[in-house]
Amino acid sequence: MALDQLEATLKKQWRLGQSIVLCWAFDPNGLLTIVVPHYFLGNFTSPNHPSGEGQNNEDFIRQLISGSRFKAHDEIFENAGRLGVAPSFIKLDSPLDTGEASIEIIDEMIKRYSVGHEESRAVALFDIADFSLFRPFEQASQLNSLSYSMNSAYSKLKREGVEVNFARTTTGDGYYVWNRDLGAFPNVDLLTFFLLVLIDNAVAREKSQVGTVPTLRSAFHIGSHYELSQAEGINPTVFSYIVGDVTIKLARLIDSVPPAGIRIGDFTASLPDVDAPVGPAEFLRYSRDELLDMSGLRIDEKQLSDIRFESWSAGQSEERLIEVTDKHGMSQGAHNVGFAIELEGLPLALGMRNR
Numbered sequence: 001m002a003l004d005q006l007e008a009t010l011k012k013q014w015r016l017g018q019s020i021v022l023c024w025a026f027d028p029n030g031l032l033t034i035v036v037p038h039y040f041l042g043n044f045t046s047p048n049h050p051s052g053e054g055q056n057n058e059d060f061i062r063q064l065i066s067g068s069r070f071k072a073h074d075e076i077f078e079n080a081g082r083l084g085v086a087p088s089f090i091k092l093d094s095p096l097d098t099g100e101a102s103i104e105i106i107d108e109m110i111k112r113y114s115v116g117h118e119e120s121r122a123v124a125l126f127d128i129a130d131f132s133l134f135r136p137f138e139q140a141s142q143l144n145s146l147s148y149s150m151n152s153a154y155s156k157l158k159r160e161g162v163e164v165n166f167a168r169t170t171t172g173d174g175y176y177v178w179n180r181d182l183g184a185f186p187n188v189d190l191l192t193f194f195l196l197v198l199i200d201n202a203v204a205r206e207k208s209q210v211g212t213v214p215t216l217r218s219a220f221h222i223g224s225h226y227e228l229s230q231a232e233g234i235n236p237t238v239f240s241y242i243v244g245d246v247t248i249k250l251a252r253l254i255d256s257v258p259p260a261g262i263r264i265g266d267f268t269a270s271l272p273d274v275d276a277p278v279g280p281a282e283f284l285r286y287s288r289d290e291l292l293d294m295s296g297l298r299i300d301e302k303q304l305s306d307i308r309f310e311s312w313s314a315g316q317s318e319e320r321l322i323e324v325t326d327k328h329g330m331s332q333g334a335h336n337v338g339f340a341i342e343l344e345g346l347p348l349a350l351g352m353r354n355r
Contacts, residue, residue, distance in 0.1 A: 006096070013035045025073050045057045122188075123225070124220045129217050179193075198216065271283065284314055292307060299343055310349075310351065336354045
């Protein structure tokens with residue numbers, strides 16, 4: 001079968017991760033690909049590149065690996081010339097179907113051996129406070145509790161018609177979490193998911209014994225990143241990890257967040273059905289309203305009846321922008337988040353006011 005033959009050849013080109021497949025095109029006798037060593041992109045986009053075009057090269061690469069990797073036949077030769085490499089030819093014993101369904105299948109296959117770029121994606125970071133101070137059994141219990149809160153939030157939202165196709169990678173004492181789907185709806189849905197995870201965790205803490213349910217430090221941001229498939233043994237997997245501006249800023253944010261604190265980055269992004277990009281306060285209000293509109297949403301068998309942002313929370317009257325400076329002297333803005341919920345008469349407060 002042509003697809004099996006293509007997969008086997010791509011695996012050889014990939015060379016256990018030594019090389020990256022940037023893009024592909026159909027050819028009358030098979031497939032054309034552009035394959036470069038893993039270090040090529042760093043050199044090509046370096047400010048010290050001999051051409052003096054480091055920034056332009058980076059913009060070109062970002063465009064090349066954003067979205068579909070499928071290119072027209074002539075386009076792949078133009079891209080190869082811009083990169084200073086030659087296309088690779090994959091000869092196949094039988095022709096590939098060139099319809100849209102086949103293009104999508106091949107594109108997803110290629111992406112496993114590639115690197116991708118996304119310009120605007122929401123990412124959440126959950127970090128377990130004082131994780132290293134707990135006994136190993138308590139650490140395992142807390143990670144399991146956090147995982148359960150994420151799965152529980154996913155299940156609750158799905159029942160209400162909001163499906164968050166979330167992915168995650170571990171930080172050791174927590175998780176980066178993002179929505180595999182892209183766009184205005186997936187970004188705000190991840191924030192809704194983020195808030196619901198925090199609510200589920202807070203309810204669990206009210207009922208738990210010490211050391212079994214984590215106290216979280218959490219942050220949310222929207223920005224750009226690169227995405228790579230994880231390797232499993234000698235094969236790439238369908239799972240991926242992300243790295244870039246959004247994860248760097250989240251890592252800086254989380255260092256300044258106190259236990260039980262919640263921060264949201266200083267971003268602008270698109271909301272559904274809103275013409276101009278908006279900031280964190282509008283995103284928070286949208287997600288709050290989305291949760292309250294879910295008449296069937298229950299946490300610990302109790303109906304969520306109200307969510308009120310604190311006066312010092314993002315977008316409220318007493319809010320003040322927080323400036324976060326890391327150990328390298330890099331600064332960025334952030335917003336504190338605090339809100340109170342009502343679960344059938346049970347009040348809970350989430351977030352910590354910045355002192």
